[in-house]
Amino acid sequence: MTLPKVPRQRKIVDRRALASAIDAVVADKGADKGRQAVVELLRAALADGRAELQRRLLKRPGAGHEHAHGQAFLIDQLIRVIHDHVILHIYPAANRSSGERIALVAVGGYGRGEMAPYSDVDLAFITPGKPTSWCEQVIEAILYYLWDLGLTVGHSSRSLDEMVRMAKEDLTIRTALLEARFLWGDQAINAEAGRRYRAEVVPGSQATFVQEKLEERNARHRRMGDSRYVVEPNVKDGKGGLRDLQTLYWIGKYLYRVGSAAELVEKGLFTQAEYRTFRRAEGFLLAVRAHLHTIARRGEDRLTFDLQREVAARMNYADRPGKSAVERFMQMYFLQARHVGHLTGVFLAHLEDETTKRGVLAGFVDTVRKGRARTVDGFVVHGGQIAAPSDDWFRQDPLRLIGIFAIAEREGLEIHPNTMRMARRDASRITVDVRRDPRANALFMEVLAGRNDPESVLRWMNEAGVFGRFVPDFGKVNAQMQWDMYHHYTVDEHTIRAIGLLSQIERGTLAGDHPLATDIIPRLAHRRVLYVATLLHDIAKGRGGDHSVLGAEVAQRLCPRLGLDEEETELVAWLVRYHLLMSATAFKRDLSDHKTIIDFVGEVQSLERLRLLTVLTIVDIRAVGPGIWNSWKRQLLSDLYEAAQERLRLGHKTHGRAERVAAKKERVTDLLGDRGHLVAELDDRFDDTYWIAEPEDVIALNLPQYAEARDSQSPLSIKATYYPEFGATLVTVIGADHPGLFFRIAGAINLAGGNIIDARIHTNRVGKAVDNFLVQDPLGKPFSEAQQLARLERSIEDALADRIDMVPSLARRPLKAMRAENFPVRPRVSFDNAASNRFTVVEVMATDRPALLNRLTRAMFEQSLLINSAHIAQYGERAVDTFYVTDLLGTKIHSEARLEKLEAALLAAIAAGEPQAAEAAA
Known part of the structure; x- marks a missing residue:
């Protein structure tokens, strides 16, 4: 060499x-x-x-x-x-x-x-x-x-x-x-x-070498996340990276004594076009790796968030409407990784052919003659694989490019790599005439809403380039990265995973994780609407503007082509337009506030829409990435679904407030068992708002704690309890209510290493605060060990007893280098006086940082506001915190001057948590 x-x-x-x-x-x-x-x-x-x-x-x-x-x-x-x-x-x-x-x-x-x-x-x-x-x-x-x-x-x-x-x-x-x-x-x-x-x-060692190299590759992929679409890929060792190309070259050289990758063409392992793809992918990845090393000034092969932007700039990527330079660069990266995956499939198919000493297609045809295989619509099926019978099969009739995937999904078959190679080569035969052909669209719908494994087949279709050709709008989001800390996959991969989850839920294999969706799907009147809406919900990302609105426009145009009637088309368009409505309501609004449910139902309008939207919301969240879905989100969505379903079924004849409270009291009495007498005994302490806001099992924990504090005449009672149903720790603080209680508790929880994910603040009829906080650790896990729970309780007690000087203590706490700093979020404060009949709703969006909640609630305390409830949502680097507040007289804040002053105070509180401000304070 x-x-x-x-x-x-x-x-x-x-x-x-x-x-x-x-x-x-x-x-x-x-x-x-x-x-x-x-x-x-x-x-x-x-x-x-x-x-x-x-x-x-x-x-x-x-x-x-x-x-x-x-x-x-x-x-x-x-x-x-x-x-x-x-x-x-x-x-x-x-x-x-x-x-x-x-x-x-x-x-x-x-x-x-x-x-x-x-x-x-x-x-x-x-x-x-x-x-x-x-x-x-x-x-x-x-x-x-x-x-x-x-x-x-x-x-x-x-x-x-x-x-x-x-x-x-x-x-x-x-x-x-x-x-x-x-x-x-x-x-x-x-x-x-x-x-x-x-x-x-x-x-004599060739077969062993190939086997060991492929096992080594598979182990490396597992170690690196086993996906080409991880958001911080390893350019050298990740799936679709340089090492995968090198593995092909090593195997080719060991078996065929090639001196360069170009000789793989002479050996028939690649076509000239595939070799050009090899060189382009290799050249791109080598360039990326060179820039990584140069920027880091060391051997760095991981394309981390902080380096992605710099590499994109060095490689001359520029912003475009709806898509930043770094997103365009990462889209190119994932496209090259996909090409590497295709080349691997082609190469291994050739090895298999060589091993059998004859072409696989010829072997398939031979098995048909001998009666050991069957044909389906002209395709040859043998040994669990489907293959085209000739090299020009797709060129003869491009409709077959859709048909083979429909057969694979229906029959539960794999597609032979050589046939996948043909499909990729001939994907350009899918023209506007094929896209308009009702037969082709019917076949595509068979794949999309298939009963076996649509996820795998759609992924094969995407890898072959057929998916993007047949649905050009989907082709536009191919390999498109969403450059933030929330989304773990490219848009196309996220969409295909969501469809796969939908299929699994329908087949009943995820009933433990998703009991609500599993229960809903059999009752749907528009099954295929749900699959099409799942396909299209993010179809317009990267175009500039609201992707939900633009996606609904795509749905109006595409659904009739796919064979959906007018009613189905309108349903799909509505689902795409409002696919974020349910999660935004569940995670950012107070579900105990009757106005929240009225507004939500006013938009949903029918039980069928509610059911469709609920399942779409669940698979959308779950497909974002590992660790995003949790039991707390499951519970919030279930609560919203149940409340909305009740109002839709009964209309204005919903159970009255008194009836709902009475029913809940009865259930809490049952939960308390021999302590059920506490419900009646403490009835004069808690008003209806408390009973409506809190779940029965939380009330069943609150009442005994309240009774114990009363009987012992303790001025303060703090209890931290592992709460597995919500995947969190329930922290309940009972004591004399006074201004500033919330921000002190929030700061104490932060000092103890916890993050508040939800909070409900109650003041009962005798002036006692009964505040419930759901808390997780920085990794989104509950505190469950006795030592951890004791630390939480002790920290809150010290804070409320003024044994901790809160502001200096939080300022002294070292700020860890946070990946969120690579994704600066422009702070935003908004007010809504129409979302609740009793409260002004304050929504704050900012970069998620330690003690953010403490700073915000302190600012509201200093602005003489009372917080009734807080709802904390995190979307990667973005924190979206919602507060239901009143002034000290218990009324909404309508004054524009006061709202402007509050906005300035909240923005100042956010700025005080910036790394530069923290360093200056230290």
Whole structure:
């Protein structure tokens, strides 16, 4: 293997001039005394070479191959100069024996000539036999020079026999030597090493090598998240990254002795077009990796949030309407990762063909003749796979490009990789005529609303490029990243996962996680409406404007083409337009406030819409990513569904307030068992608002705590209880009500390491505060251990007893470096006096930071407001906190001047939590 030609090599490093300068130093000072001067010459050459390569990278930011080869060339030249200096000036040997010979060989990525600025330098020193004393001295001297240059060197020193033995035993060594490239030294030893590797290591081990490489790849994928669409991908080791391309090349070289990826075409493993795809993907990924190393000034292969924006800027991506530069860059990244996945499938299909010693399609056709396979609509089905019977099958009739996926979903079949390759090649045959064909649309609907596994089949369709061709609006969100901390997947992957979840719920496999949706789906009158709405709910992201409104317009246009009637089309458009309504109401509004339910039902209007919207909301949230769905969200959505369903069923004849309270009291009495007498005993303490607002099981915890505090005449009672139903910890504080209670409790919970996710504030008829907080740790998990619960209680007690000076304590608390800082959220405060009959609703959006809730509630206290309830929602880096407030007289805030003053105070409280402000305060 030789390094590809690097343009303008002497601008990177002039080896002859460098060698001459070193000779001059030695002539002037001698080898020993001149060593430091030699190191300085080498350092200057390395720095100048890197600077030149960086200039070239900034000028041509996508030239990944050229930059990688340039880095390898720079290191090559330095190693050659160092080698010659060592054997000429430091350890000269006039008459070397046959054993005093060394071949310097670049291995691994360095051997392949693909280096990033801070890649390891992998070297093998090969000697004919056991290294002599002279060989050891030379090797050691070379390594010391490389270390003095600050290079990270991976090295081995082996005889020819050791090299063969260890390569047979160790897959990593075998792979590294597979890419061996002669650098300098004894060419005869290098040639003998190559001959023995091919003659003694490779023969008979090909199948094992392939199997081990694929197992290694699968293990690496699992370690990296097993998805191409993780939001912070690893460019080198992630799924769809450089290592996947290298694995294909390693296997090709090991089996077919190819010297470059281009030769994979000659061996029939790739078409010329697929090889061009290989080169584009590799070049792009190499360029991204080079920029990562340059920005981080170290070996960094993870494309983290803080680096994505910088790499996008360096690679000249610009903002476009509806899509930022970083989103456009990441979309290109995920498209390249998808190409890598396709190439892997193609390559492995060829390996399978070679293993069977004949083409798979020919084999399929042969099995039909012998009666061992069947045909479905002309496709050949055998061994759980479906295949096209000829290479021009899709060209003959492009409708088959949709039909094969419909058959695969209906019959529960996989599509053979060779046929997937044909589908990808011929996807461009899907023209406007195919898209308008009612037969094609009916087949697509069979896939989308399939009864078996629509998720897998839609993903195959997407990988083949057929999905985006048939539904061009979906093609626009292909590989589109949503650049925030909330969404874990690209838009297309999120959508396909949501459809998969919907299918699983319908089949009853997720009844434990989603009992409500499982119960609703069999009662739907418009099943396929739900599947189409799930497909289209995010279809208009990245276009600028409200994606819900724009998506509804897409639905109005697309649904008739898909075969939906006017009623179904209107339903889909409504669901897409309002697909965020239910989550916004459940998570940001007080569900005990009757006006909340009236407004929500006024928009929903029918039971069928409510059912459809509920299931769509659930799968949308669940498909965002791991850890987003939790029991608290499940409970809130269930509460809203039940309240809305009751009003829709009974209209204005809903149960009266007194009847609802009486029914709840009866259920709480049952829950309390032998302490059920507390319901009647404390009836004069709690008004109807408390009974409507709190769940029965929370009331069943509150009443005994209240009775114990009364009986013991304790002025303050604090109890933290693990609350598994909500996936949180319930913290109840009972004591004399006074202004500022909320912000002190919020600060104390924060100091104890907790985050409040919901709060209900009550003052009973005798002036006692009964405040319930749902609390989680920073990872969204409940506190459940006795020690943790005690710490929460103690922190609140100290805060309310003024044993903690709250503001300085929070200010002194070290602020962790937060990933949210990479996604600055423009603070926003809004007021709504129509959402509640009794309260002004204040909604605050800001970057989620520690103690944000404490600062906001303190600001409201200082503005003389009373908080009745708080609803805290987090969407990745965004915190959206909603407060139901009144003035000290218990009335809404209508004065524009006062609202403006409150807004300024809240914005100032948010700004006080900015990292710069916190540092200044410290």
